[in-house]
Amino acid sequence: MFVAKRKDGSFFSLLDWKTREEVERLTKGEQFFCPACHRTLQLKHGQVKKVHFSHINDSCNASSESETTYHLEGKAKLYESLLHSHENPTLERYIPSTNQRADVYMEAENRKFAFEFQCSSISKSEFSKRTQLYESSHIKPIWILGIEKLGNIQAQMKFSPFQWQFLQRHTPRSPPYILSFCPKTSIFYYLYPSFSFNTSTTYISTVTSEVWIENSNLLTPPKASWKEHFLHYKKKWRYVYSLYKPHNYLRKYCYAKMNIPLSLFPAEIGLPVPSFYRIHTPVIEWQAWLYFDSIFHTPMHSIIHVPTVIQNFKRRIKYSQITIRELPLVKAGSYEDAIVEYLNALVSIGALKRETPVVYRKIKKELPSSSIEEACKQDRIVLEYLLHIIQS
Numbered sequence: 010m011f012v013a014k015r016k017d018g019s020f021f022s023l024l025d026w027k028t029r030e031e032v033e034r035l036t037k038g039e040q041f042f043c044p045a046c047h048r049t050l051q052l053k054h055g056q057v058k059k060v061h062f063s064h065i066n067d068s069c070n071a072s073s074e075s076e077t078t079y080h081l082e083g084k085a086k087l088y089e090s091l092l093h094s095h096e097n098p099t100l101e102r103y104i105p106s107t108n109q110r111a112d113v114y115m116e117a118e119n120r121k122f123a124f125e126f127q128c129s130s131i132s133k134s135e136f137s138k139r140t141q142l143y144e145s146s147h148i149k150p151i152w153i154l155g156i157e158k159l160g161n162i163q164a165q166m167k168f169s170p171f172q173w174q175f176l177q178r179h180t181p182r183s184p185p186y187i188l189s190f191c192p193k194t195s196i197f198y199y200l201y202p203s204f205s206f207n208t209s210t211t212y213i214s215t216v217t218s219e220v221w222i223e224n225s226n227l228l229t230p231p232k233a234s235w236k237e238h239f240l241h242y243k244k245k246w247r248y249v250y251s252l253y254k255p256h257n258y259l260r261k262y263c264y265a266k267m268n269i270p271l272s273l274f275p276a277e278i279g280l281p282v283p284s285f286y287r288i289h290t291p292v293i294e295w296q297a298w299l300y301f302d303s304i305f306h307t308p309m310h311s312i313i314h315v316p317t318v319i320q321n322f323k324r325r326i327k328y329s330q331i332t333i334r335e336l337p338l339v340k341a342g343s344y345e346d347a348i349v350e351y352l353n354a355l356v357s358i359g360a361l362k363r364e365t366p367v368v369y370r371k372i373k374k375e376l377p378s379s380s381i382e383e384a385c386k387q388d389r390i391v392l393e394y395l396l397h398i399i400q401s
């Protein structure tokens with residue numbers, strides 16, 4: 010850490026002094042204490058690390074992270090960056106009501122923000138606990154993932170469950186993003202997931218900024234183009250992945266109950282929906298469960314009741330055939346949004362008709378395919394039609 014308490018109760022920040030000589034002159038013979046736990050701190054002049062304070066036995070109840078060079082460097086750069094663009098950010102502010110030390114704390118337009126620059130993996134429960142503590146004190150936590158933790162930023166990313174936790178958004182209607190920061194270049198990265206095929210392929214649109222922008226609605230992420238890749242993936246799913254062992258249960262269920270091989274699943278399964286990020290299970294799989302459970306056997310012109318669809322879906326969650334993603338920073342809404350969006354996508358392609366928010370009617374029978382080749386042609390027609398409607 011960079012900020013310590015002096016004997017007289019004032020704070021001393023190492024970042025206020027430029028040279029090591031200055032720091033040495035000013036700190037000579039002084040005792041420093043942790044602003045959170047009040048234990049004695051020692052000043053460390055590492056060869057690699059910046060000059061910093063550390064607890065003698067390395068434990069403090071206000072911080073769970075032992076500080077690496079990267080974290081110290083990142084925190085300092087983040088602070089400097091915020092200092093340029095905003096008024097009054099505070100480095101390492103200890104917040105007594107939550108017993109947490111925010112890497113940077115700031116008040117702007119009557120709102121309070123705690124910046125957490127994270128470059129080591131912390132547990133899901135720790136992440137949620139820290140978030141809730143801030144929120145209970147009416148402080149908005151801004152979780153920033155150190156870019157080192159993401160690797161190369163590319164059009165397609167493989168986000169781990171840890172990284173997905175950082176998904177956040179400005180308002181309940183804003184598109185969500187993962188926020189990252191590079192200490193070397195002092196650049197912020199806003200990574201907007203635009204569509205995930207599965208857990209290892211998520212297409213993203215990236216916006217970079219030299220300053221932190223609270224109102225992300227001001228940013229316009231470019232459109233990601235994943236259509237051809239997705240059609241190729243869907244084709245591969247039919248030819249290859251549908252035979253994989255993890256799909257045994259779905260395959261048997263499909264054959265026994267629908268009387269079709271899984272490779273010939275209707276083209277109506279596997280459609281992009283805006284809230285795709287809510288569900289960890291690959292899009293083809295969760296939509297296959299939903300379609301086979303609630304739509305496939307519905308006779309033409311009969312109704313589909315949304316609460317029943319959701320109930321069937323919940324049963325698949327309960328038996329671990331579908332996994333929901335935990336997103337502590339994405340407030341409002343749930344995976345049920347993705348279900349309704351899927352029903353609405355089926356309306357867009359003319360398979361269903363929406364009568365009320367909870368009642369849909371089946372108006373078109375899914376097209377039977379006699380070969381995978383034919384099914385792939387249907388996949389293209391359906392996806393192009395849907396994307397055309399979304400864009401117009």
Ligand SMILES: [Zn+2]
Nearest residue numbers: 043045046069
């Ligand atoms: Zn302490």
